[in-house]
Amino acid sequence: MKPKIFIDGEHGTTGLQIRTRLAARDDLAVLSIPEAERRNVDLRAERLHEADVAILCLPDDASKEAVRILEGNNSTRVIDTSTAHRVHPDWAYGFAEMDAAQRQRIADARLVANPGCYPTGAISLIRPLVAAGTLPADYPVSVNAVSGYTGGGKQMIGQMEDASRPDHIAAPHFLYGLPLMHKHVAEMKQHGLLDRRPIFAPSVGRFAQGMIVQVPLHLADLNGSASIGDIHATLAAHYAGQDIVEVVPLALSAKLDRLDPTELADTDRMKLYVFGTEGQGQVNLVALLDNLGKGASGAAVQNMDLMLGLKH
Numbered sequence: 001m002k003p004k005i006f007i008d009g010e011h012g013t014t015g016l017q018i019r020t021r022l023a024a025r026d027d028l029a030v031l032s033i034p035e036a037e038r039r040n041v042d043l044r045a046e047r048l049h050e051a052d053v054a055i056l057c058l059p060d061d062a063s064k065e066a067v068r069i070l071e072g073n074n075s076t077r078v079i080d081t082s083t084a085h086r087v088h089p090d091w092a093y094g095f096a097e098m099d100a101a102q103r104q105r106i107a108d109a110r111l112v113a114n115p116g117c118y119p120t121g122a123i124s125l126i127r128p129l130v131a132a133g134t135l136p137a138d139y140p141v142s143v144n145a146v147s148g149y150t151g152g153g154k155q156m157i158g159q160m161e162d163a164s165r166p167d168h169i170a171a172p173h174f175l176y177g178l179p180l181m182h183k184h185v186a187e188m189k190q191h192g193l194l195d196r197r198p199i200f201a202p203s204v205g206r207f208a209q210g211m212i213v214q215v216p217l218h219l220a221d222l223n224g225s226a227s228i229g230d231i232h233a234t235l236a237a238h239y240a241g242q243d244i245v246e247v248v249p250l251a252l253s254a255k256l257d258r259l260d261p262t263e264l265a266d267t268d269r270m271k272l273y274v275f276g277t278e279g280q281g282q283v284n285l286v287a288l289l290d291n292l293g294k295g296a297s298g299a300a301v302q303n304m305d306l307m308l309g310l311k312h
Helices: 013-022 041-050 060-069 102-108 117-131 149-161 185-191 228-238 250-254 293-308
Strands: 004-008 029-031 053-056 077-080 111-113 142-148 173-175 199-205 211-218 245-247 270-275 282-289
Touching (some): 004 013, 041 060, 053 293, 077 293, 102 293, 117 142, 117 185, 117 199, 117 228, 117 270, 142 149, 149 199, 228 245, 228 250, 228 270, 228 282
Parallel strands (some): 004 029, 004 053, 053 077, 077 111, 142 199
Antiparallel strands (some): 142 211, 173 199, 270 282
């Protein structure tokens, strides 16, 4: 019998992307609710209990409600794409490449919290260096990032694309999260193995999909007199053998004049770069990904496959 998958919130941006990814799959049975019935509480509860895996593509409060509906049901496994459970000790964090044991944790878990798009990039760069003892856990980390506007869901897509709206955003690029209280910070700190809250400066550009996440570091403040080559070697060793996360060779990175945030749009891959000039004492670590690919919907499908033992 094919595993039954229910996407709770399938008509939102992330849900639609997941549904598109599953459309060509003949190894799954996708349960659905017509858009006109999406507020039918009883039908929603029926689908949640019927599913082998429920993927929650909902705001935080609605995701918590879905989990409450499933109380006492130990057969439906859950992937939550909201921020509601990403630092909860009872939920496996759904970043399979985060460390050597994480893939199996996800495969064994009933409850999986899908990572945020920005944290996926930041943690991919920070955690291996902290785990290796190169980056002190109390380092004053700064994370600077730009995302495509689809990361803001249907609301922001409308604001960016519909010039007739009273709340239309005409800016080609804008910074937000100005009070430094973005909800992704706790996730970056915990799963990045940091003792101090990182400073996180997110922004949005006038492109639909794609993302660049940057973590600049001073080499003199790292442990063991680490060089640019040492940092690259640590990242390369951490992600060796991975087919989704790629650490770009230093020689190739050195040839680049610019980096396009849309390069990996419509893919589920992530590229990691180490930029800098030996002897200058600084390095810029960069993650390139699609905010809706490895940053959201692609990661959810990857986690679903791991939980069902299908692939990945």
